[in-house]
Amino acid sequence: MSERDASTPLWRPSQERVASAQLTHFRLRAQREHGLELGDYAALHRWSIEHRAEFWKLVWDFCEVLGERGERVLEPAPERLQAARWFPDARLNFAENLLRGDPSRAAVIAHREGAARVELSLGELRELVRRWRSALVAAGVRKGERVAGLVGNGVEALAAMLASASLGAVWSSCSPDFGARGVLDRFEAIEPSVLVAVDGYRYGGKPFDLRAKLDEVLRGLPSVRAALVAPWLDPAAPLPRGARWSHEVLAAAPDTPLEFERTPFEHPLYVMFSSGTTGKPKCIVHGVGGTLLQHLKEHRLHCDLRRGARAFFYSTCGWMMWNWLVSALASEATLVLYDGHPLAPREVLLELGAREQIELFGVSAKYLDALREQGLGRPREWGALRTLLSTGSVLSPECFEHVYAAFGDVHLASISGGTDILSCFLGGDPTAPVWRGELQAPGLGMDVDVLDDEGRSLERGAGELVCRPPFPSMPLGFWGDGNDSAYRSAYFERFPGLWHHGDWVERTPHGGFVIRGRSDATLNVHGVRIGTAEIYSCVERIEGVLEALAIESTLAGREGLVLFVRLRDGLELDDALRTRIAVELRTRMSPRHVPRFVFAAPELPRTRSGKLSELAVREVLHGRAPRNVEALANPECLAWFAELVW
Numbered sequence: 100m101s102e103r104d105a106s107t108p109l110w111r112p113s114q115e116r117v118a119s120a121q122l123t124h125f126r127l128r129a130q131r132e133h134g135l136e137l138g139d140y141a142a143l144h145r146w147s148i149e150h151r152a153e154f155w156k157l158v159w160d161f162c163e164v165l166g167e168r169g170e171r172v173l174e175p176a177p178e179r180l181q182a183a184r185w186f187p188d189a190r191l192n193f194a195e196n197l198l199r200g201d202p203s204r205a206a207v208i209a210h211r212e213g214a215a216r217v218e219l220s221l222g223e224l225r226e227l228v229r230r231w232r233s234a235l236v237a238a239g240v241r242k243g244e245r246v247a248g249l250v251g252n253g254v255e256a257l258a259a260m261l262a263s264a265s266l267g268a269v270w271s272s273c274s275p276d277f278g279a280r281g282v283l284d285r286f287e288a289i290e291p292s293v294l295v296a297v298d299g300y301r302y303g304g305k306p307f308d309l310r311a312k313l314d315e316v317l318r319g320l321p322s323v324r325a326a327l328v329a330p331w332l333d334p335a336a337p338l339p340r341g342a343r344w345s346h347e348v349l350a351a352a353p354d355t356p357l358e359f360e361r362t363p364f365e366h367p368l369y370v371m372f373s374s375g376t377t378g379k380p381k382c383i384v385h386g387v388g389g390t391l392l393q394h395l396k397e398h399r400l401h402c403d404l405r406r407g408a409r410a411f412f413y414s415t416c417g418w419m420m421w422n423w424l425v426s427a428l429a430s431e432a433t434l435v436l437y438d439g440h441p442l443a444p445r446e447v448l449l450e451l452g453a454r455e456q457i458e459l460f461g462v463s464a465k466y467l468d469a470l471r472e473q474g475l476g477r478p479r480e481w482g483a484l485r486t487l488l489s490t491g492s493v494l495s496p497e498c499f500e501h502v503y504a505a506f507g508d509v510h511l512a513s514i515s516g517g518t519d520i521l522s523c524f525l526g527g528d529p530t531a532p533v534w535r536g537e538l539q540a541p542g543l544g545m546d547v548d549v550l551d552d553e554g555r556s557l558e559r560g561a562g563e564l565v566c567r568p569p570f571p572s573m574p575l576g577f578w579g580d581g582n583d584s585a586y587r588s589a590y591f592e593r594f595p596g597l598w599h600h601g602d603w604v605e606r607t608p609h610g611g612f613v614i615r616g617r618s619d620a621t622l623n624v625h626g627v628r629i630g631t632a633e634i635y636s637c638v639e640r641i642e643g644v645l646e647a648l649a650i651e652s653t654l655a656g657r658e659g660l661v662l663f664v665r666l667r668d669g670l671e672l673d674d675a676l677r678t679r680i681a682v683e684l685r686t687r688m689s690p691r692h693v694p695r696f697v698f699a700a701p702e703l704p705r706t707r708s709g710k711l712s713e714l715a716v717r718e719v720l721h722g723r724a725p726r727n728v729e730a731l732a733n734p735e736c737l738a739w740f741a742e743l744v745w
Contacts, residue, residue, distance in 0.1 A: 105535060108532030108533055108534050109499060109500065109502075109503045109511070109532075109533050109534065109535055110503060110508070110509070110510065110511065110532060110533040111532045112510065112529060112530055112531070112532075116529070116530075117529075117530045120403050120529050120530050121399050121400055121403055121405070122140075122400045122401070122403065122528070122529060122530055123530055125143075125157070125161055125399075125400055126140075126143045128157065128161060129143065129146065129154075129157055132157065133146075133150075133153060140528050140530065140531060140540055140610075141610055143543065144540065144541060144543055147543045147544045148544065148545070148546040148567075151173055151544065151569070151570075152172040152173040153172075154543070154544055155172060155173070155185070155186075155392060155544060155571060156168075156172045158392055158395065158396050158544075159186075159392065161399075162392075162395040162396070162399055162429075162430075164191065164196060164391065164392070164395070165191065165192075165195050165196050165199060166189060166190055166191025166192065166195075166196070166361060167188070167189060167190045167191070167361070168186060168188075168189050169186060169187070169188025169189050169190075170188065171186070171187050171188050172185065172186055173185060173569070174187045180576075180583045180586060180587060180591070181568065181569055181573050181575075182568050182569050183568070183569040184364075184365065185364055185365070185388060185389065185569070185571045186364040186388055187363075187364070189363065189364040189388060190361040190362065190363065191361055191362070191364065191387060191388060191391070192264065192265065192267070192359035192360060192361045192362065192387070193264040193368050193387045193390070193391055194228065194261040194262070194264040194265040194359055195265070195359035195361075196391055196429045197261060197264075197425070197426065197428035197429050198221065198224065198225050198228065198261065198357075198428070199429070199431065200221055200406075200431040201221065201431075202220060202221045202222030202225065203220055203221070203222065204220060204221050204407065204431070204433070205218060205219075205220060205221075205433045206219055206220060206221040206223070206224040206428065206433060206434065207219050207224055207254060207257060207428075207433065207434045207435075207436065208409070208433065208434070208435045208436070208455060209252075209253050209254050209435075209436040209437075209438075210435075210436065210437045210438075210439075210451060211251065211252070211253055211300070211301070211331075211436075211437065211438035211439055212300070212301035212302065212303075212304070212438065212439030212440065213301040213306075213439075214331070217253075217254055219254060224254075224257075224258065224261075225357055226357075227254065227258040227349075228258050228261045228262050228265065228357060229262075229352075229355070229356070229357035230258075230349040230352040231258045231259050231261075231262035231349065231352075232262040232265050232266060232355075232357060232358075233352035233353050233355050234262075234325075234327060234345075234348045234349060234352055235259075235262055235263065235266060235268070235293060236266070236355070237348075237352070237353075238292065238293050238324055238325035239292065239324060240263070240266060240268050240292050240293055241266070241268070242266060242267035242268060242360055242362070243267065243268065243269065243366075243367070244268050244269065244291075244292045245268065245269045245270075245271060245289045245290065245291040245292060245370065246259065246260075246263040246268050246269070246270050246271075246291060246292065246293045246294075246295065247270075247271050247272065247286045247289070247291035247293070247294050247295070247320075247323075248260070248270065248271070248272035248273070248294075248295045248296070248416060249272070249273060249275055249277075249282055249294065249295070249296040249297070249309070249313065249316065250272055250275065250295055250296060250297055250329070250416050251274075251275055251297050251300045251331060251415075251416065251438040252414065252415060252416055252421060252436050252437065252438040253297075253329070253331075253436060253438055254436070255295070255297070255329040255345065256272060256295070256416050256421075257425055257434070257436070259295045259327075260272070260425070264368060264387075265357065265358065265359050265360065266360055267360040267362045267366060269289075269367045269368065269369065269370055269384075270368070270369055270370075271285070271286070271289055271291070271369060271370040271371070271372075272416040272417065272421075273285050273286075273372065273416065273417040274415035274416055274417030274418075274707065275296075275297055275299075275300055275307075275309055275312075276300075276302070276307070276415070276707075276732075277417065277707075277729060278312070278729055279312045279315040279316050279319070280729060281727075281729030281730070282312070282316050283316060283319045283320070284379055284380055284727070284729065285372045285380055285382070286316070286320055287319065287320065288382050288578055288579055289370050289382055289578050290320075290322035291320065291322060291323055292322060292323065292324050292325075293323065293324065293325045293326070293327065294316070294317065294320065294323045294325075294326045294327070295326075295327050295328075295329075295345070296309065296313055296316075296326065296327070296328045296329070296342075297309065297328065297329045297330075297331040297332075298310055298313070298328050298329070298330055298331055298332050298333065298334075298336065298338070299331055299332035299333070300331055300332070300438060300439075301331075301332075301439060302439060302440050303439075303440040303443040303444070304440075304443070304444055306332055308332060308336075310336065310337075310338065310339060313326070313328070313338075313339050313342065314339035314340075317339055317340075317341060317342065323341075325343070326339070326341055326342035326343065327342075327343060327344075327345040327348055328342050328343065328344055328345055329344075329345045329346070330344055330345075330346065334346070362387055363387075363388075364386065364387065364388030364389070365386040365387075365388065365389070365575060366386060366387050366388075367384050367385070367386060367387075367575055368385055368386055368387040368390055369384070369385045369390065369422060369521065370382050370383065370384055370385075370578055371383045371385060371419060371422070371518045371521060372417075372518070373518060373519070374518075374706045374707070374708070374710070374730045379726075379727060380727070380730070381577055381585065381589065382577055382578035382579065383518060383519060383521075383574045383577060383578075384574055384575040384576055384577065384578055385521045385572065385574055385575065386575050388571065389570075389571035389572040389573065390422075390426070390521055390522075390572060391426065391429060392571050392572075393520075393521070393522040393570075393571060393572040394423060394426035394427075394429065394522065395426070395429055395430065396542075396543060396544065397423075397522060397523055397526060397542065398410075398426065398427055398429075398430050398432070399430055400543060401512070401514075401523075401526045401527045401528065401529070401542065401543075402459055402486050402488070402512065402527060402529070403485070403486065403510075403529040404427060404430050404432050404458075404459055404486075405430070405432070405458075406430065406431040406432065407431065407432070407433065408432045408433070408458040408459060408485075409432065409433045409434075409435050409455055409456060409457045409458050409459070409483070410424060410427040410432045410433065410434060410435065410457070410458065410459040410461075411424070411434075411435040411436075411437070411451070411452065411455075411457045411459065411460050411461060412424040412460075412461030412462070412488065413437060413441055413448055413461065413462045413463070413466065414461075415438075415707065417707060418491075418518075418707065418708045419517070419518040419521055420461065420490065420491075420708075422521060423521070423522070424461070427459075432459075435451070435455050435457055437451060441462075441466060442466075442469060446470075446473070446475055448462065448466070449470075449475060449476075449477070449478055449481070450478070452477075452478070452481050452484060453477075453478040453480050453481035456481070456482070456483035457481075457483060457484065458483045458484060458485050458486065459485065459486045459488065460484055460486070460487050460488070461487075461488035461489075461490070462487075462488070462489060463489070463490065463491035463492065463708070463709040464489050464490065464491055464492045464493060464494040464495075464498065464513070464709065465491060465492060465705070465709040466709075467489055467494060467498045467501070467502065468495065468498055468639075468646070470501065470505070471497065471498055471501040472645065474505075475505065476501075476502075476504070476505020476506050477505060477506040477507060477509075484506070484509055485509065485510060486509065486510045486512060486527070486529070487502060487506060487509050487510070487511050487512070488512050488513075488514055488527070489511070489512070489513045489514070490513070490514045490515060490516075491708050491709040491710060492709050492710045492711065493614050493616070493632040493635070493636070494513045494536075495536070495635070495636045495639060495640075496535045496536035496636060497636075497639070497640055499511065499513075499533070499535050499536055500535065510527060510529050510533070511533050512526060512527025512528075512529075512533075512539065513527075513537075513538045513539075514526040514527060514538065515538060515602065515612075515614060516542075517600065519574065519589075519590070519600070520570075520572045520573065520574070521572055522542070522572045523542050523545075524541065524542055524545050524547050524564065524566055524600065524602075525538040525539075525540070525541055525542065525547065525604075525611075525612050525614075526538070526539070526540065526541075526542050527539050527540070528540045532609070534607065534609050534611060536613060536636070537607050537609060537611035537612065537613055538611050538612045538613070538614065539609075539610075539611050540610060540611060541612070544570055544571075545566055545570055546566055546567035546570075547564065547565070547566050547612075548564075548565050548566070548567065548597075549561075549562040549563065549564060549565075549604055549605065549606055549612075550562050550563045550565055550594060550597075551563075554594050557606070558606060559605075559606065560605060561603055561604065561605040561615045561628070561630055562603070562604070562605070563593070563594070563599060563600075563601075563602075563603065563604075563618060564599075564600045564601075564602040564603075564604045565594055565597040565598060565599050565600065566597070566598040566600065567596075567597055567598070568596075568597075568598055573598070574586065577589075601617055601618045601619060602614055602616075602617060602618065603615040603616050603617065603618050603621045603628070603630045603632075614630075614632055615629075615630020615631070615632050615633050616630035616631035616632040616633070617631070617710075617713075619714065620650075620713040620714065622649060622650075622651045622660060629691060629692060631648075631649050631711075631713060633688060633692075634647065634649050634662070634684065634688070634692055635647045635648075635649070635711075637683055637684055637687050637688055637692070638662070638664065638680055638683065638684065640683070641676075641679055641680065641683060643666055643667045643670040643676075644664050644665075644666060644667075644680075645664075645665045645666065645667060646664070646665045646703060646711075647662060647663065647664045647665075647703075648662075648663045648700075648703045648704075648711050648713060648716060649661065649662050649663070649694065649713070650713050650716055650717040650720065651717075652695075652696075652717075652720065652721075653721070654720070654721060657695075657696070657745065658695075659694070659695030659696070660692075660693070660694040660695055660696075661694060661695065661696045661697075661698070661720070662680070662694035662696065662697045662698070663697075663698050663699075663700040663703060663716070664680070664697065664698075664699055664700070665699070665700055665701070665702065665703055666699050671699070672697065672698070672699035677697050680694070680697060681693045681694075696745060698743065698745070700736075700739060700740070701736070701739060702733060702736035702739070703716075703736065704716060704731050704733060704734065704736050704737055705731065705732050705733060706730055706731060706732065707730065707731070707732045709732075712725075712730075712731060715728070715731060715734075715737060716737075716740055719737050719740045719741050720740060720743070725737065
C-alpha cells in the first residue's frame with residue numbers, strides 16, 4: 100500500500116468477526132450488568148478506567164477464574180506505593196487455573212532443534228507437573244521459596260514452572276545462552292532453593308554444551324539444595340557435582356496427588372529481570388492474581404484467543420513473552436513451543452505455523468523485518484492463522500504493509516508493555532481497523548496518557564508514556580528492596596503518582612499510538628526531542644539499508660546526531676547514499692533529523708529480546724565501558740564501535 104492510501108486502513112475485521120469476538124461479548128455483558136451504553140471500544144475503555152473495581156470484577160467472572168474471589172475488589176492503601184490492594188479476600192492458585200479443562204485435549208506441542216516433536220494432552224501435562232511437584236517437595240521447597248530455571252523453551256520448563264506455582268513457590272528463569280556471570284547476576288539476589296536446567300541445546304544446527312557453565316553457576320549459588328538437569332544433549336555425560344538428571348528423579352517420584360496451594364491475590368509468582376543494559380538487572384516481583392487477570396484479559400479480549408486454539412510466541416525463557424504465552428493455558432488453548440534458530444539453516448517458524456495450524460502467532464518486530472527483506476509470508480496451507488502479534492521493538496510502517504501483502508486477512512496487533520508489568524500498556528483490538536504503523540489502542544483497565552516534560556497531557560505530539568495507577572499487574576516490588584526506594588526511583592520519580600514507563604509515544608487520530616522510541620534513547624537536537632524510531636523508519640525504507648541506529652554525541656568537536664546503518668551485502672556507504680539518507684530525513688521528517696555523521700557498521704547491538712541498544716553504542720563511543728554486556732545478544736559487535744576512528 101502506498102502512502103497516498105494512508106486514509107484507508109490496512110485491515111478491517113468482517114462483521115461476523117466483530118460479532119463473534121469475545122471483546123464484543125464482554126462489552127455487551129458490561130452493558131447488561133451495569134445498565135450502560137458502551138457503543139465502541141473507546142467507551143468500554145473509558146468505563147474500565149473510571150470504574151476499575153467493576154471492570155476487573157467482570158474480567159474475573161467473564162474468564163471464570165478458579166478460586167475464591169471475595170466481595171472486595173479494590174481497597175485503598177495510601178501507605179503502599181502501589182496505592183491499592185486488589186481482591187484482598189481472594190484465594191487462588193496460578194497452576195490450577197492453567198491446568199483446567201478436559202484432560203484429553205492437547206495442552207502443549209513442543210519442537211526444538213535436533214529433537215522429535217512432543218505433544219502432551221492436558222492429562223499428560225498434569226501428570227508431568229505432579230512428578231515435578233513431588234521432586235520439588237522432596238527437595239524441601241516450601242511456599243515462597245524460589246525455583247530458578249536455566250532452561251530452554253520446552254516441556255521441562257513449563258512443567259517445572261507449573262509445579263513451582265502449584266506449591267506457592269516463586270519461579271524465575273533465564274535463557275541458557277546467557278554467560279555464567281549473567282546468570283549469577285540474576286539468580287544470586289533471589290537465592291533459589293532448586294535449580295532446573297538443561298545440559299545443552301542446539302541453535303542454528305550447532306550443539307552448545309552447558310555443563311561447564313552449570314558447574315560455575317552452581318558454585319556461585321550456595322542456596323541451591325538440588326539441581327535437576329534435563330538431558331537435551333547427552334544423558335550419558337557426567338554432570339557437575341550435586342546435579343542429577345531430571346528424568347531419573349521424576350521416574351522415582353512418589354505417587355502423591357497433584358494439589359494446588361491457594362494463596363492471596365498478591366502472593367509472589369514470578370521474579371522477572373530487567374534487561375540490565377543500564378546496570379545490574381532489577382529483580383521484579385509479580386503476583387499470582389495480577390499476572391493471571393492481565394493475561395486472561397489480553398488473551399481473551401485483545402487477542403480473541405479461544406478454547407482449543409493453538410497459540411505460539413517465539414521466545415526464550417528469559418523474555419517475558421514466554422511467561423505471557425504459557426498463561427494461554429488458562430484460556431484452554433494449546434501451546435506451541437519452539438526452541439532453536441528461527442532463520443537458520445532455513446526459515447522454520449512459518450513452516451511450523453502451517454504444520455501445526457497455529458491461530459495466534461507471535462514474533463518480534465525484528466523477525467517480521469527479516470521476512471520483509473526476504474519477501475517471505477504466509478504459506479498457502481496455513482489456513483488457521485487469525486492473529487499475528489509483534490513486539491520487542493518498533494514495527495515499521497513498511498512491515499505493516501508487508502504483513503498484509505504477504506499474510507492476507509489477519510489481525511496484526513503490534514503490542515507494547517514490558518517485563519516491568521509483565522503485560523501490555525498498548526495492544527490490539529480485534530473489532531477495529533488496523534492502520535499503518537499504529538498500535539491500535541490502550542489496554543482495557545490501563546489509564547494510559549502522553550505527557551510533555553512539564554507533566555501536561557498531550558492530545559497531539561510526542562511525549563512520555565505514563566499510566567495512572569492502580570492496575571493489577573503492577574509489580575509487588577523489587578526483590579530485596581525493603582523500603583521500595585529502587586522501585587520508586589525506577590517508575591515514580593519522573594512524574595510523582597504516575598507510572599513512567601520510559602517510552603516516547605504519540606497519539607493518532609484513530610485512537611491508537613505510535614511509538615517513537617525509548618525516552619532514554621530519545622535525541623535532543625537543538626532543543627527538540629526526536630524519537631529514534633522515526634529516524635529508523637525513514638532510513639530503512641531506502642533500498643539496501645537493512646537497519647539503522649542513532650545516538651547523540653556530546654564529544655567536543657563531534658557534537659551532533661550520529662547515524663549507523665547496516666547495509667545489504669555488497670553495498671557501500673558512498674557520498675550518493677549519504678546524500679540520499681540526508682534528503683529522505685530532511686524531506687520526510689525535518690532538517691533536525693539529518694545526521695552530522697553517518698557510518699556503515701557490520702552489525703548493530705541488540706538485547707536478547709531484539710531491541711537495539713543505543714545506550715551501549717553511546718557509552719562505547721564516549722570512551723566508557725557499557726554496563727552489563729551480558730544483556731546483549733551480540734556484545735562482540737561493540738568492538739567495531741570501540742575501534743572506530745571518526
